[in-house]
Amino acid sequence: MCYTPPTDEILVLHADSDLLIVDKPAGLLSVPGKGEALSDCLLTRLEKAFPTVRLIHRLDRDTSGAMVFALTPHAQRHLNLQFETRKVRKTYVARVAGRLAPASGEVDLPLIVDWPNRPRQKICHETGKPALTHWKVLRADESESRVRLFPKTGRTHQLRVHMLALGHPILGDPFYAPENAGDFPRMMLHAEELRLKHPESGHGMTFRAKPPF
Numbered sequence: 001m002c003y004t005p006p007t008d009e010i011l012v013l014h015a016d017s018d019l020l021i022v023d024k025p026a027g028l029l030s031v032p033g034k035g036e037a038l039s040d041c042l043l044t045r046l047e048k049a050f051p052t053v054r055l056i057h058r059l060d061r062d063t064s065g066a067m068v069f070a071l072t073p074h075a076q077r078h079l080n081l082q083f084e085t086r087k088v089r090k091t092y093v094a095r096v097a098g099r100l101a102p103a104s105g106e107v108d109l110p111l112i113v114d115w116p117n118r119p120r121q122k123i124c125h126e127t128g129k130p131a132l133t134h135w136k137v138l139r140a141d142e143s144e145s146r147v148r149l150f151p152k153t154g155r156t157h158q159l160r161v162h163m164l165a166l167g168h169p170i171l172g173d174p175f176y177a178p179e180n181a182g183d184f185p186r187m188m189l190h191a192e193e194l195r196l197k198h199p200e201s202g203h204g205m206t207f208r209a210k211p212p213f
Contacts, residue, residue, distance in 0.1 A: 005029065005040050015209050017073040018199050020050055023209040024067050024079065026186040030058040042067070057083055060157065064173065065092070065191025066209040070199070078199035083154065089195035092149040093138075093211045094157060096168040097177065100145040104136045107162040111155045121157040121176055123165060124139035131155040133162045144171060148192075159189060188213055 004027070011023040022028065022042070029041035046053045046069065054070040056079045070076035082088050114120040122128075132152040139146050144212025145168065149159050160176050163169055169177035172184030181187075190211045198205055 003029075003033070003038055003040075010042065010045060011209075013209060014205075015050075016071075018070065018072055019205075020046070020053060020069040020071055021194065021207045022046065022067055022069070024059050024064055024191075026062055026064040026190075027060050030067070031055060038050070043069075055081060057154070059191055060160075060187075060189075062187035063189045063191060064186075064209075066194045066207050068194055068196065068207070072199075075199040079196065082147075082196055086152065086195070088181045089193075090151055090154075090191065091193040092148055092151070093161065093190050093192045094147050094159065095171045095213065096147055096163050097171055097180065098144065098145060098168050099142055100135070100137050100142045100166065101140075102137075104134070106135070107131075107165060108137060109132045109162060109165055111158060111161055113156070119156065121155070121161050123161065129153075129155060131158050131162065133159060143171075143194075172191050186213075 001043045006025045006027050006153055008025055013023055013183050014021040024042050031043050032041050034041050034102050038062040054076040056068050056070055059067055070079050090127045109123045111121045111131045112124045114122040133152040137145055138148055151158055158168055160173055164176045172187040173180050192211055194207045
């Protein structure tokens with residue numbers, strides 16, 4: 001698949017001496033891929049305006065939404081620890097195929113990379129790493145459901161594989177729902193909210209990026 005990232009200006013949700021929070025557009029890599037053709041990414045774009053920017057976490061190329069970056073070594077260490085100890089609260093919005101029922105629930109299925117088909121992930125009860133997702137249906141009809149997703153772990157493609165395991169893949173997903181991906185302009189998954197503690201003050205902060213769908 002040809003990589004044609006969007007050229008829109010990156011929306012900054014918050015910036016201070018320690019933190020940078022932006023709204024990543026769908027279709028843009030978080031970090032550079034292998035080769036010159038995949039060099040354009042969110043991190044390199046941000047470095048032009050924020051030379052000290054430091055990566056904390058990633059969003060999949062086809063996922064949009066709130067991402068936090070550090071602007072100092074101390075902030076990077078502090079934020080990394082918050083992610084490692086699962087103190088950061090992340091909320092996503094997605095549109096998934098079919099009517100998801102019941103109105104809320106959880107998926108507790110371990111994940112591991114599917115090596116012959118990487119970067120795809122798969123469920124494996126023998127060697128997979130623990131992965132837990134809570135969900136809440138916002139509205140639904142027979143064709144699709146709009147859901148809010150709360151990942152309690154941060155495995156690669158976790159939300160995408162967990163929704164597929166429920167029989168309700170995320171609409172527009174080129175990896176896990178390729179049969180319908182062409183019917184949508186993008187993958188319908190967006191990181192709506194981040195809750196974390198400021199690395200200097202320790203105060204709780206909430207950042208929101210409005211879903212574009």
